[in-house]
Amino acid sequence: xxxxxxxxxxxxxxxxxxxxxxxxxxxxxxxxxxxxxxxxxxxxxxxxxxxxxxxxxxxxxxxxxxxxxxxxxxxxxxxxxxxxxxxxxxxxxxxxxxxxxxxxxxxxxxxxxxxxxxxxx
Amino acid sequence: xxxxxxxxxxxxxxxxxxxxxxxxxxxxxxxxxxxxxxxxxxxxxxxxxxxxxxxxxxxxxxxxxxxxxxxxxxxxxxxxxxxxxxxxxxxxxxxxxxxxxxxxxxxxxxxxxxxxxxxxxxxxxxxxxxxxxxxxxxxxxxxxxxxxxxxxxxxxxxxxxxxxxxxxxxxxxxxxxxxxxxxxxxxxxxxxxxxxxxxxxxxxxxxxxxxxxxxxxxxxxxxxxxxxxxxxxxxxxxxxxxxxxxxxxxxxxxxxxxxxxxxxxxxxxxxxxxxxxxxxxxxxxxxxxxxxxxxxxxxxxxxxxxxxxxxxxxxxxxxxxxxxxxxxxxxxxxxxxxxxxxxxxxxxxxxxxxxxxxxxxxxxxxxxxxxxxxxxxx
Amino acid sequence: xxxxxxxxxxxxxxxxxxxxxxxxxxxxxxxxxxxxxxxxxxxxxxxxxxxxxxxxxxxxxxxxxxxxxxxxxxxxxxxxxxxxxxxxxxxxxxxxxxxxxxxxxxxxxxxxxxxxxxxxxxxxxxxxxxxxxxxxxxxxxxxxxxxxxxxxxxxxxxxxxxxxxxxxxxxxxxxxxxxxxxxxxxxxxxxxxxxxxxxxxxxxxxxxxxxxxxxxxxxxxxxxxxxxxxxxxxxxxxxxxxxxxxxxxxxxxxxxxxxxxxxxxxxxxxxxxxxxxxxxxxxxxxxxxxxxxxxxxxxxxxxxxxxxxxxx
Numbered sequence: 032x033x034x035x036x037x038x039x040x041x042x043x044x045x046x047x048x049x050x051x052x053x054x055x056x057x058x059x060x061x062x063x064x065x066x067x068x069x070x071x072x073x074x075x076x077x078x079x080x081x082x083x084x085x086x087x088x089x090x091x092x093x094x095x096x097x098x099x100x101x102x103x104x105x106x107x108x109x110x111x112x113x114x115x116x117x118x119x120x121x122x123x124x125x126x127x128x129x130x131x132x133x134x135x136x137x138x139x140x141x142x143x144x145x146x147x148x149x150x151x152x
Numbered sequence: 153x154x155x156x157x158x159x160x161x162x163x164x165x166x167x168x169x170x171x172x173x174x175x176x177x178x179x180x181x182x183x184x185x186x187x188x189x190x191x192x193x194x195x196x197x198x199x200x201x202x203x204x205x206x207x208x209x210x211x212x213x214x215x216x217x218x219x220x221x222x223x224x225x226x227x228x229x230x231x232x233x234x235x236x237x238x239x240x241x242x243x244x245x246x247x248x249x250x251x252x253x254x255x256x257x258x259x260x261x262x263x264x265x266x267x268x269x270x271x272x273x274x275x276x277x278x279x280x281x282x283x284x285x286x287x288x289x290x291x292x293x294x295x296x297x298x299x300x301x302x303x304x305x306x307x308x309x310x311x312x313x314x315x316x317x318x319x320x321x322x323x324x325x326x327x328x329x330x331x332x333x334x335x336x337x338x339x340x341x342x343x344x345x346x347x348x349x350x351x352x353x354x355x356x357x358x359x360x361x362x363x364x365x366x367x368x369x370x371x372x373x374x375x376x377x378x379x380x381x382x383x384x385x386x387x388x389x390x391x392x393x394x395x396x397x398x399x400x401x402x403x404x405x406x407x408x409x410x411x412x413x414x415x416x417x418x419x420x421x422x423x424x425x426x427x428x429x430x431x432x433x434x435x436x437x438x439x440x441x442x443x444x445x446x447x448x449x450x451x452x453x454x455x456x457x458x459x460x461x462x463x464x465x466x467x468x469x470x471x472x473x474x475x476x477x478x479x480x481x482x483x484x485x486x487x488x489x490x491x492x493x494x495x496x497x498x499x500x501x502x503x504x505x506x507x508x509x510x511x512x513x514x515x516x517x518x519x520x521x522x523x524x525x526x527x528x529x530x
Numbered sequence: 531x532x533x534x535x536x537x538x539x540x541x542x543x544x545x546x547x548x549x550x551x552x553x554x555x556x557x558x559x560x561x562x563x564x565x566x567x568x569x570x571x572x573x574x575x576x577x578x579x580x581x582x583x584x585x586x587x588x589x590x591x592x593x594x595x596x597x598x599x600x601x602x603x604x605x606x607x608x609x610x611x612x613x614x615x616x617x618x619x620x621x622x623x624x625x626x627x628x629x630x631x632x633x634x635x636x637x638x639x640x641x642x643x644x645x646x647x648x649x650x651x652x653x654x655x656x657x658x659x660x661x662x663x664x665x666x667x668x669x670x671x672x673x674x675x676x677x678x679x680x681x682x683x684x685x686x687x688x689x690x691x692x693x694x695x696x697x698x699x700x701x702x703x704x705x706x707x708x709x710x711x712x713x714x715x716x717x718x719x720x721x722x723x724x725x726x727x728x729x730x731x732x733x734x735x736x737x738x739x740x741x742x743x744x745x746x747x748x749x750x751x752x753x754x755x756x757x758x759x760x761x762x763x764x765x766x767x768x769x770x771x772x773x774x775x776x777x778x779x780x781x782x783x784x785x786x787x788x789x790x791x792x793x794x795x796x797x798x799x800x801x802x803x804x805x806x807x808x809x810x811x812x813x814x815x816x817x818x819x820x821x822x823x824x825x826x827x828x829x830x831x832x833x834x835x836x837x838x839x840x841x842x
Binding site (some may be wrong): 032035036037086087088090092112113114127128129130131136137140142145 | 538576577589661832
């Protein structure tokens, strides 16, 4: 379940990894792919603070969306647990498991990975 | 060979009282009148949101029958924001192959019939549901982060990037079909409410309804407005996260490269390109090599691409920013506008003596790109 | 009570439980595929029917060949999972078990319980003594049918018997379990370095400790409620996690969770050398206590769904 565990595909032909897993390597087209687990810490390459949040997510508005670099692959993900005005390019972030969306009062809950700033311990 | 013999445009606005079929009908009759024909072999319909909003499937046949074209052949094309150009490409292939001699292309979409939160949710479907659109974020997030990255990498400030929307508004003032017809200053852009920081409301296309139609014929006519010489396209990555350089719209570079291969001599006097957000317009100028990487914003601030400035005239219609962006219709607006320029008939800012022009559409931040080259006839 | 922890709008008992689980697994060094049972103890399940334990099992990589179950017994549900895990591991039925106690506790607005009902999670990997940071010397459970605190199906908030939750419930069951344990093992309060009790507030644990003959110094490290509120299934277990953050090899710990309905467990644990090497591999409880954003009651009310919003 790649959404729960940051499972990416690594191409056995060209060696590049991509996330989320696709049917073939987006770089060389090969279908010879293997699973790898991505590192859970990375850095923010860029981000945006979005105000046009859908109705059901108004409690979280504005929402921060970031382009996160995990070294071997990059992904777009929500950045949480931080005031939007405190986010900076190059911030170190770590993966956390959170609710992505809820289908009304009776439907399913979709879970996935978001990222939050790593705070020094 | 494919020729545009007529165009019809509806002004982009909030047409609360008009349905998708009504808007399509208005644009189509204007195009048919302008072409002075009554019968067509084929209708190609471009739309994206109608499927979700009406809701309606097999859209093309219902639009065709509502226009009274009994038994006409119809097909609908959906390629996100590039649906319009994809539909034009389809029409050109139909006439080039001899399957049709006269094709009506009509693009239509409405963005004002639903509450904005719902429109934003539908528009997020233009992005990859498995990655970028997996998070329920809303509109503009990916464009916003690319704008911030551009500013960081090329050391361009926010103010320099505000000249583009100002130019778009300035151009649209003269265009009777444009949605927003008031001038703005770069300062006003910075002061406007944030949409996806650093993008503000004035960096973002307005939500409006529209329809545009063109008549495409296989036979040369003395009074044809323009020739569709070639349309090329390419697909890109599912997400900018997969690109080694997210500030390059690779699918547009490839599409344009393919176009240049096909066409012997290109006169690019006018360009209508896809500035859904300020940053999209900037990156497209660079992908088309009209400016060097990292320099397009500066060039615009300098006065390039405006009437009288250096380079081809870009978006004399006001572009997606000010003329408007009724998603599936936009590409048809662009082709119609370029054709009008080449025929010397554009009702707004005229590019005098234009011999050739480009129409450019990009879906999302480059999942697919289309470019059409038109040239003047006679 | 100084502060209480509140789950954010994209958190629930499952997401908190998963974070705690990943911390526990990292410290344990075990391969998640070797976890043969996942017990999720909570009284604030995201689904009434659909286990959170399977979401956790999937997210840690233990599926598909594993036991997984959500347990219910108010605040001691996870603790029952611990007792069951001891049996599963000791009988070689599973190599390792993962037990999570997690809650986003709710109380009727204005009810006295609103002051303390909070959000938090703790998780433990239970396995063979070899490599463990602490070893169970013995355990005991004491239950009776006592209606001190309950929530009917379909009801949003629990009801409680006010004073009745004290002597006939909390005190009598904890005392019952702890005395049975100490008798079985031949131990007295002074044999323990730490005592951690279920902590619905800052006072009850001190009082039950006094009744049993413990000194307040023994309770201090494991008493977290004044700082984070009552995390229900996390209550005694987060206290235990904090004690393990500081305890020295050879020290002995008593931990006694309690759940309304009613029942209590008591465990005696001795700390091993392995604790020093493993504790730094994940954030300490104090890190989580100090890493916070303070919010107002109005934001809290929005986050916890106390304000009725019509979904468009």
